[in-house]
Amino acid sequence: MAGTKLTPMMAQYQSMRRSLPADVLLLFRLGDFYEMFFEDAQTAAPILNVALTRRNSVPMCGVPYHAADNYISKLVKAGKRVAIAEQTTEPQPGKIVEREIARIISAGSIIEHHLLDDARPNFLAAVFQFGKKFGLACVDHTTGSFTLTEFDSRGPLDDELARLTPSELLVSDEQLEAFGALPASQAYDAFAFLPDPAGQLLKDHFGVHSLHGFGCAEMPAAIGAAGAVLHYLVHQLRRPCEHLRSLKVREDDGIVLIDAASQRNLDLVDSRSGRKHTLLGVLDRTKTPMGARLLRDWILHPLRDREALLARQEMIAAFLAEPFILSKVRESLQGIRDIERTTSRLSQGAGNARDLQALATSLSHIPTLKEDLLSLPMGSGVGGQGAAAGGQGSVAGGQNSENGPRDPSRAPEPEQGPRGSDRAPEPQSPTSHSSLVTSHSAKLHDFTSLTELLATSLSEEPPATLKDGGLIADGHSAELDELRAAGRDGKKWIAQLQEDERKRTGIDSLKVKFNNVFGYFIEISAAKLATATIPDDYTRKQTMANAERFITPALKEMESKVLGSEERAKQLEHELFLELRQQVCTHLDALQETAAAVAEIDVLGGLADVAQTHRHSRPVLEESRYLEITNGRHPVLEQTLVDEKFVPNDTEFVPPPDSGSGDEGSVVSGQNPENGPPASAGPGAQEVGTSAPARPAAEPQSPPTTDHSPLTTGPESPDGPADLSLVQILTGPNMAGKSTYIRQVALITLMAQIGAYVPAESATVGLVDRIFCRVGASDDLSRGQSTFMVEMNETALILNHATDRSLVILDEIGRGTATFDGLSIAWAVAEHLHDVTRCRTLFATHYHELTDLTETRAAVANYNVAVREWNDEIIFLRKIVPGAADKSYGIQVARLAGLPTPIIDRAKDILSHLEMHSAKPDAKKRGPKAKNTRPKDMPDPNPPQLDLFD
Numbered sequence: 001m002a003g004t005k006l007t008p009m010m011a012q013y014q015s016m017r018r019s020l021p022a023d024v025l026l027l028f029r030l031g032d033f034y035e036m037f038f039e040d041a042q043t044a045a046p047i048l049n050v051a052l053t054r055r056n057s058v059p060m061c062g063v064p065y066h067a068a069d070n071y072i073s074k075l076v077k078a079g080k081r082v083a084i085a086e087q088t089t090e091p092q093p094g095k096i097v098e099r100e101i102a103r104i105i106s107a108g109s110i111i112e113h114h115l116l117d118d119a120r121p122n123f124l125a126a127v128f129q130f131g132k133k134f135g136l137a138c139v140d141h142t143t144g145s146f147t148l149t150e151f152d153s154r155g156p157l158d159d160e161l162a163r164l165t166p167s168e169l170l171v172s173d174e175q176l177e178a179f180g181a182l183p184a185s186q187a188y189d190a191f192a193f194l195p196d197p198a199g200q201l202l203k204d205h206f207g208v209h210s211l212h213g214f215g216c217a218e219m220p221a222a223i224g225a226a227g228a229v230l231h232y233l234v235h236q237l238r239r240p241c242e243h244l245r246s247l248k249v250r251e252d253d254g255i256v257l258i259d260a261a262s263q264r265n266l267d268l269v270d271s272r273s274g275r276k277h278t279l280l281g282v283l284d285r286t287k288t289p290m291g292a293r294l295l296r297d298w299i300l301h302p303l304r305d306r307e308a309l310l311a312r313q314e315m316i317a318a319f320l321a322e323p324f325i326l327s328k329v330r331e332s333l334q335g336i337r338d339i340e341r342t343t344s345r346l347s348q349g350a351g352n353a354r355d356l357q358a359l360a361t362s363l364s365h366i367p368t369l370k371e372d373l374l375s376l377p378m379g380s381g382v383g384g385q386g387a388a389a390g391g392q393g394s395v396a397g398g399q400n401s402e403n404g405p406r407d408p409s410r411a412p413e414p415e416q417g418p419r420g421s422d423r424a425p426e427p428q429s430p431t432s433h434s435s436l437v438t439s440h441s442a443k444l445h446d447f448t449s450l451t452e453l454l455a456t457s458l459s460e461e462p463p464a465t466l467k468d469g470g471l472i473a474d475g476h477s478a479e480l481d482e483l484r485a486a487g488r489d490g491k492k493w494i495a496q497l498q499e500d501e502r503k504r505t506g507i508d509s510l511k512v513k514f515n516n517v518f519g520y521f522i523e524i525s526a527a528k529l530a531t532a533t534i535p536d537d538y539t540r541k542q543t544m545a546n547a548e549r550f551i552t553p554a555l556k557e558m559e560s561k562v563l564g565s566e567e568r569a570k571q572l573e574h575e576l577f578l579e580l581r582q583q584v585c586t587h588l589d590a591l592q593e594t595a596a597a598v599a600e601i602d603v604l605g606g607l608a609d610v611a612q613t614h615r616h617s618r619p620v621l622e623e624s625r626y627l628e629i630t631n632g633r634h635p636v637l638e639q640t641l642v643d644e645k646f647v648p649n650d651t652e653f654v655p656p657p658d659s660g661s662g663d664e665g666s667v668v669s670g671q672n673p674e675n676g677p678p679a680s681a682g683p684g685a686q687e688v689g690t691s692a693p694a695r696p697a698a699e700p701q702s703p704p705t706t707d708h709s710p711l712t713t714g715p716e717s718p719d720g721p722a723d724l725s726l727v728q729i730l731t732g733p734n735m736a737g738k739s740t741y742i743r744q745v746a747l748i749t750l751m752a753q754i755g756a757y758v759p760a761e762s763a764t765v766g767l768v769d770r771i772f773c774r775v776g777a778s779d780d781l782s783r784g785q786s787t788f789m790v791e792m793n794e795t796a797l798i799l800n801h802a803t804d805r806s807l808v809i810l811d812e813i814g815r816g817t818a819t820f821d822g823l824s825i826a827w828a829v830a831e832h833l834h835d836v837t838r839c840r841t842l843f844a845t846h847y848h849e850l851t852d853l854t855e856t857r858a859a860v861a862n863y864n865v866a867v868r869e870w871n872d873e874i875i876f877l878r879k880i881v882p883g884a885a886d887k888s889y890g891i892q893v894a895r896l897a898g899l900p901t902p903i904i905d906r907a908k909d910i911l912s913h914l915e916m917h918s919a920k921p922d923a924k925k926r927g928p929k930a931k932n933t934r935p936k937d938m939p940d941p942n943p944p945q946l947d948l949f950d
């Protein structure tokens, strides 16, 4: 365009274009179209699949304004930001129409509900490094939630980002390189991140003198990130932000940390096989979008706070005790729409009359919801810990279920010695049981007058548009009623006119019609014109092929009355609507609080419903490292298995005392653990699962020693630790169910720590601080990492961050490299978790050598998944039994998978050759060590006796 004189409108366009960042596409309103020009048109046309044309050699494309939402949604989904320039003055001959950028739509700031997924939050986040701290701030513009937090290192920041999956992530343009590739990231002005101006912007926004009240005054990295998010919304996207009412510090202290890989490996909220195969998919029985989003957040951020969890459990128990009330509550919830997002949209001046109507409908259910909630039983007698859902009663055997261990004979008293000595009973506060019912009821505000106002003001079926009338009901405004009456009377007069004129002219086919160009007119067919006498007051307006069109002064006078009153009525309706919307916004705080309470009630009601349907039971929660699950099931697999019935399994971890008590030397036998795995590999001849060991009676462990060197007691020593189990090695054939079982334990623990009931007959869960789950191996090609590197990174993360309160699930680590390297790594990792980290660990492996760890480590126990061999076939029993497995049955499983017979036969030959030449003694012939293989009171499995058909 150089050297070309710009038309006024193109100059207007160019100046607007220059005010926007280069990557933002400008949709420029021109009458009934949004047009794009130059590079914007070239970028957008292929995404929108519209024709790219040229005028005066300027590339351009356009979309009709009434269908713009669909086109905008395509652009945003393609990762583009879109600025909408609207006309702000009416077109007048010889004058340029004024235009303004009304809004900029970006993935992280959309509020248009058709562009959003109801069940997921939509986060706009920013990260900022200040000194050694990493700050993260996150806004959900659709709900008004605004959180910030700081991390000491990069890893936890990445993990939190993986949990939040922001749609847009701002990074200071000066730190872009240092942060490296982060999903959905984009550079933003470094100035906006500086803690001082950022802090000032936040203070101005919230109208406060200091950020101390939000608890973040001393968090410069987080303040920088939060300020940048706000700056971006206000200054770049030009968004109203009144609905961002408060700033909340997200505390990691109270949260069970689940790193990104573990979150993926446990299929918590996403799975390649689809939502149905995730924990969220199974637990989500919520009725409202707010509840669905909150449940997702709970699953990604389980709690460590026992009191808070007990309060959630109590409310679920109360629902289960009153199924009728539960169904009434859920019926009310069914009628409640997305109050959170609707309110948010309205406060940003974006909602229409349908939003107000939906809000009124939602609010009309609140009184009944509150009434039902308050009729729930409130008392400590409601389903104590350990109770099963569905009226199956308590499994606590008469104990005070709220007081820790459910069966003293199965778990030692703390005073009795080292075994289980970290299990202090937890008296429960007598009020916590009803705290949520009370607090949630209090947060369900009374909106009776607002609901009535909306119900009486809005028409029954308002349109989506704001300026075409039809929004306001009759009777709400006298002025509007008068205008409407005038319009109606005028229209009646016009309708009558047709009759009158037919009589006057004698032309039966005469019609009074309307179009946008001429307004009202009288139409007479050409055939009649030839014979009829046209009255003098008729003025010819248009000649058509078959007819003539006329107007009369009286018709035009009435027309201007009708159209004038209609126009004025539409304008008045718009004003009345804006007033109503404003009135709703004065209740913003109460609406947000009500929405939050509804979301929690919905999640807990949904969890109660799941517990009832799937026979989940209420876990006992302890501040200990104990974990016991009786007849536990995998929450997802048990719902999705089609051909098989799910086989439940027991789990018990009986940890040695806390590390502080100095029993780290729980290393047994005369064997030096530093010697590593004994040279004992190779398949054994013993039938799998026949090794129910004779277990010595549980004896108190000898006094703990601070000596880290190996104990000299042999494995069978009566003084040695009897049935402690902290690290459980799980062996068994391929396809037997190892991965399923170890994930099941992790998922049950996680469910307990969101306050849910769990898929088990009973469970006692010592609360964990982190859950690690390293399962399988996969390349991370996007980061250029090999399978083995990914595996080792994840393992390093566990070793560096697990504490004695963590739960670690390891599936076949070390398999991505040469056998001996892999085995050595797996061995060393298991030793470290036992000796140093001392956390509950489930280690599934095909390295059968690892089962020899029981000879040197007191709190290692061996388990395997029982199978039966039948005529060279393998039958999976899916039962976890004490002892080590003898072989992998890889060839049998390969045959099940359909490997051709010649290959199978050849593999068998090779295997027997390898076995013959193996110098290693048979691991299995020795059998699992009696003292480590079966915890006290576990039923004697005696695998050969297992009923195949039960």
Ligand SMILES: Nc1ncnc2c1ncn2[C@@H]1O[C@H](COP(=O)(O)OP(=O)(O)OP(=O)(O)O)[C@@H](O)[C@H]1O
Residues within 6 Å of the ligand: 641, 644, 645, 646, 647, 648, 732, 733, 734, 735, 736, 737, 738, 739, 740, 741, 878
């Ligand atoms: N407890 C169970 N009850 C019923 N079916 C089960 C059970 N556990 C596992 N299965 C079935 O067995 C299949 C294989 O389980 P899983 O992947 O856990 O085996 P695995 O021992 O880890 O195998 P591999 O060693 O080859 O990885 C599952 O997909 C499921 O269909």
